[in-house]
Amino acid sequence: MYQTCSLGHEIRVISNLLRRRMETNMRRKGIDKITVMHGWIIGYLYEHRQEDVFQKDVEAQFSIARSTVTNILQLMEKKGYIQRMEVPSDARLKKLVLTSEGMQVHQMTICSIEEVEQDLISGLSKKETECLSALLKKIEYNLQLAC
Amino acid sequence: MYQTCSLGHEIRVISNLLRRRMETNMRRKGIDKITVMHGWIIGYLYEHRQEDVFQKDVEAQFSIARSTVTNILQLMEKKGYIQRMEVPSDARLKKLVLTSEGMQVHQMTICSIEEVEQDLISGLSKKETECLSALLKKIEYNLQLAC
DNA sequence: TATAATTTGTTTGATATCGAACATATTAGC
């Protein structure tokens, strides 16, 4: 029964469950115009609002393909949560800035996401949580090695 | 910097990296007609080929939404890897059966997936791997509780 | 300086994923 021992399968299952749970929780709080991914990106932009953040930074932060970034950010801009501004220093770059609308949804979204994060580790000791986190970092490192 | 400590974010990142790595590995071996998800489902059907497997079982095994199952299995049937057969005992059910084409791709696909699984845990001791697996089971359980 | 390599972002067509609304079939409760 290789499936039930496969870490890859297990991670995919958890990732799906997690996204579903987070979106359900957000909808329940009335946050139904944005997705979890938007929430995470808004959070990232908020935390780094003093610095310049470009699309390539989102790409690295979330380990997603460049075309995925374009797609998601275009939607977020259309919905009015961010602006993508050209910078004089380098014509290739687009600087990402939260709109006031984006700032407004930030707090609620983060709270909702963190609620589910708490559920996720409920019943785990501090030590277990740290262990899990460290092991996940290790396998992420393995995956990011050139193949 | 909440993002870098967030387990949810970490799991999403790993899940994306893993799918990309597995698809790259499959393509490199010439398996370019099916996806990783197809590979996993074919593996599941192969392991349970002595039993009756219905769409609802795939739904439970992979923790994905019903509509997702319909979508994926329709594509797999169109491509000729499975057949969805009606059963006399219950008109709601569709029994899933691997075609000979499906049987043929099974071995190569599984090998490719397992190669990446090995890369994933390279550098982890047996004990660490077991620990990771157990902790993931725990958080999966947390997520599957009614919310 | 001119050309090659790299970096950054876009477009396109494909698959995976979801919830909501739906259609049938079966089972449970009265």
Place this chain on the structure above:
DNA sequence: GCTAATATGTTCGATATCAAACAAATTATA
């Protein structure tokens, strides 16, 4: 037996995701 509840699968419209092919800007190198 009838009606309500449950189970199973589908359709639809939306978002996330990818690779490949592309375009334009910048940097490296010869």
